[in-house]
Amino acid sequence: MLQPSSVKISEIEFFELRDIIVKVSGIMFSEHKKYLIENRLSKRLIELKFTSFKEYNNYLKNNPKRDAEIVTLINLVTINETYFMRERGQVDYLVSTVMPALIAKNKKNIRIWSIPCSTGEEPYSIAIELFDAGFFSKATIEVIATDINSDVVEAAKHGVYREGAFRSCSPQFISKHFTQQGTDFLINSNIKNRVKFNVGNIVSSKIVPMMGSIDIIFCRNVLIYFDFDNKKTALLNFNKILSNDGYLFLGHSESVSRVSTDFVMNNFGTGIVYTKK
Ligand SMILES: C[S@@+](CC[C@H](N)C(=O)[O-])C[C@H]1O[C@@H](n2cnc3c(N)ncnc32)[C@H](O)[C@@H]1O
Known part of the structure; x- marks a missing residue:
């Protein structure tokens, strides 16, 4: 055999x-x-x-x-490696600066997109940090999470994790937002219900009408796997999806340079965020 x-x-x-x-x-x-x-x-x-x-x-x-x-x-x-609070400087910046800036502009609805979300650690980290900082009572916030891999999206919806997913987290982060059952950690429903998952492909033109307008895009640790043309396509799609005063976060080893001229790079000390030209 x-x-x-x-x-x-x-x-x-x-x-x-x-x-x-x-x-x-x-x-x-x-x-x-x-x-x-x-x-x-x-x-x-x-x-x-x-x-x-x-x-x-x-x-x-x-x-x-x-x-x-x-x-x-x-x-x-697909390579689905991810963990909670990965590259946390960007999530800290979201909470300390980006959200207050959007709220100061009187934005009532703020749409945040985690693409690709893999098994959910990234969008749940975002929802947890926004929850702990009290933002859900200040505006209507949607956290949408998308991946091309339908298996990881199903796993993300269940919100069950093993210890390795928390390698960058404090014990308080875990005890406040997860319920341990044996070796499993279940995300608490008040956070779970804040994130809406779907399957989607960032290099497909269908993603633009599917997502509508988004204020904050987290697209981390996927463009490194793409060839030049597909990086370009993904960034063109993001340019159409991102609202005019929106923010784009890429992974630490990713950049728009040499691929797109549609974005302005803003260095905030511990990381970079892109805005639209
Ligand atoms: C390494 S994970 C990154 C997860 C998370 N953003 C992070 O930084 O931890 C890469 C993910 O990209 C997804 N992916 C690959 N190509 C994609 C595409 N064209 N559209 C959407 N997701 C894609 C894979 O399924 C995988 O889950």
Whole structure:
């Protein structure tokens, strides 16, 4: 019987599959990720009774069920690493400066978007910090969280975490907002109910009408995986979605420079926030 690790991917098959993945999601796997792809997809090939990636690639291109398989493929290959209060300087800046600035302008509805949200640690961190600072009583605040991977979005909706997700948090953060059940930590419903999750793709034009106007975008630790054209597409979409006085936060190792001229970079000491030109 074939073992999951026994389906090997050739160079040509890898390049063909990589083109399919980048076209759908923006994620560009470099050649040294060949084995990651092989490891993550071998079991799926065996489930489908394929003995080669060539057959799988053909299925993704020609089979009537290809759309459903693309969803499975993307769920299997995305890198979903995240944790609570990651790059916390930006969340601190949101609370200390961005929210007060929007409220001072008399903004009654503030829409915040965490994209990609992975398993929910980022949008829940935002909701927790806003809650602790009392912002939910000062304006109508929507926290929306989106990811291309439907499995992580389902997990995020459940809001159940293990200890490793809290590597950057104080014991008070955990005890105030989570209920421990054995080795699981369940997010309390007063925070859980503040975040609305959905599945969406930042390089698809459908994301613009789907989201409407957003005041604050957190798009952290995904553009690093994209090729140049898809970075450009994502930033063009953000430019359309972001309100004129809105704010865009990217991950620490990400930047708009050389990709978009639509944003102004503002350095606030512990990080960077982009505003629209
Ligand atoms: C490393 S996680 C980042 C999560 C969180 N923003 C953080 O900084 O901790 C990257 C996430 O990007 C998602 N992703 C990849 N391509 C995407 C796309 N085109 N649209 C939306 N989400 C995408 C993946 O599914 C994955 O959950």
